[in-house]
Structures are given as C-alpha cells and as structure tokens.
Amino acid sequence: MTEAGAALVDEIGFEQLSMGLLAERLGVRTPSLYRHVASQADLAHRIAVLAMTELADAVRDATQGRSEKEALAAGAHAMRTYVLIHPGRYAAGNAAIVTGPEDPLVPAVGRVLESWTAMLHGYRLDPDQSVHALRMLRSTLHGFAALEAIGSFQLDTDLDESFSWMLDFIDQGLRARRPDPLPAR
Template identity: 55%
Template sequence: MPRAGLSRAEVVRAGAELADEIGFANLSMGLLAEKLGVRTPSLYKHITNLAELQHDIAALAMNQADTLIRDAMHGHSGTDALRAFAHAFGDYVAAHPGRYTAINASGFTGPDDPLLESSGRVIDSIAAVLRGYGIPEADMDHAVRTLRCAFHGFAVLQASGGFHWTGDPQDSYEWMIGFIDRGLRSVGE
C-alpha cells in the first residue's frame, strides 16, 4: 500500500527538486526514496522506473517553463517580447538547472506526450516573438532554432559556471539580447 499522501505527482515533484539540488545526472530512485522518507520499493507503486521518472520530470519542467514564458510575454511584442522571453527562459534555467537538463535529455514518447505538447507551446512562444519582427514563415524554422540555440547556450554556460573572466555575465546577456534584437530587425525589414 502506498504511503498516505504520496502520489505520482508528489514523487515527480520531489524528483524535480532533487534533480535541481544534486544534478539530473545524479538522480536515482534510492536518493529520491531517501528524500521522501520511504523505502525505494515504495516508489515503484507510483513510477515504473528511473527513465519514466526522468521523463515525467522533463514534462513537468517544460510545462513550468512554458507557463513562465507565456506569462512573461503576455501583452508584449517586438523587442519587449524578446526581452521577456529571454529573461523568463534564463531565469528558469538558473532556478531549475536539473529540471532544464531533464528537458534536454528526454525524447518524446508519442503524439499524446505532455512533454511534446508543452514543447510545442514554447516553440509557439518563440515564433510569436519572431513574427513581431516580421520574420517570414519560410525562415521561421531557422529563426526559432537560432534563438533557441543562443539562449540555451548562454543559460547552460552560466548555470554551469562557464564564465570565468571579469565582468558580469548578466551584462553580456543583455548585450546578446540587444545584438539579437538588432539582427532580427534587420532581417524583418
């Protein structure tokens, strides 16, 4: 019988918290059981295996990121939408590095996968930013990939302590946003 109050959602939430604390690569069912105060076999009443837990963490994380991004972008367009997206994205990665790693480590399981659904919404948010710059539909895939790569790369490097020289990385992030903004405006003309 599962522990009273322990549910699949609680196991996934605790797994996400643990991934943020110790790193996604270090996540294990044993450590999660310890965090929850149960024996490891008790987790298998809620989650089939570590791979399923990791995928559920990715789906949770992408849904959280999607909500944060859409809320930040609401009512903004052009440069303001780009800045809102960039800051919401960067803030999420900084606050939840383990969860963000889960997103990038998980594949889609099928057309009904919640990870696929929320990933599509994030891509739609990026596309909305780009439409505000007048990016043609024919260039949309390239532009979406470019923005994703730029912000992903910066956020991951910053989260891993990858900027070891002088100066505030946040200043560089702002500079990058301005650089991308100027480039998008020139393409959309």
C-alpha cells in the first residue's frame, strides 16, 4: 500500500493525498485501507521513509567509487533525477517529522546523510566544517531540484547548463574551504 500511495503522490502531488483517492486507485473501499495503516498521517510517514531510503540508495550508488567533483556531480544528478521522477514522495520525505528514536525515518535519513558525508570526505574539509557543508549541499540541491520539479525556472537559459554552473561553484567553494586548498582541476 505504501508503494501505491507513493505512486499516487508522484502523480497528484503530496498535498493532494487522501485515503479516498488511494482507495479509489486500489479499487477498494476507504475503510479497508485502515487494516494496513493507522491513518493518512501514518501512510504519509511510510511514504517519507520509502522516499528517503530510495534517495539514499540513488546517491550512494551514484557516488560510489568517485571522489571530489566527480562524486559531487554524480550524487547531485542522482538527487535531481530522483526529485524530478518522484516529486510527491520527495515532498513527503521533506515534510516528515521524526516521531522518536525508533522511527524508521531516522535510519533512512541517516543513510542519505552518510552518502553525502562520504562524498564530502574526498574534499578533505576540516571536520567541524562538515555540518555546514552538508547544510549548504542540501539547501542548494533541494532548492534547484524542487524549483525545477514545479516548473519555476522561467528564463530561456538551459537548465542543465545552470545545474553544471552551480556544481562548479559548489566544487570551487568546497575546495576553497580545505585547510590546504588544491588548485581546481
């Protein structure tokens, strides 16, 4: 049922999720859904866990065996692609709130952070800069992908060109923050 809900929110938008629409999609009566989930909030939370798990896998697989700018670009493209293909479930992942230490969202989000942290390791940043770098990456990549997903970029300039420009900018910034900066390649 989580998969069906995730597919539905990718089509109609996370904000439009309702148990009635999901029941209609599945060809069942709405009350029968409650045998599988406690509430619409429970379903939304399950979709969020699925989304963060899928995103973690995509970023990990893309960055594995790569370093620095190559890993940054691969992970960023993986995230951008995920958001464009799965906008509803990605929105669910961003809307979810951790309910406690046993919440399955905790390890799912942790895996996303681990993938980005591993990618950043190649930049040899001072360890106390890692959280700042992670926040910058999340904010920048999320902003670009989320705006693209809703069609907010109106200028005629090619989006792929803008995305590459942004990645070059991030790469240069990360290199400049090293204790011993190396020249750009």
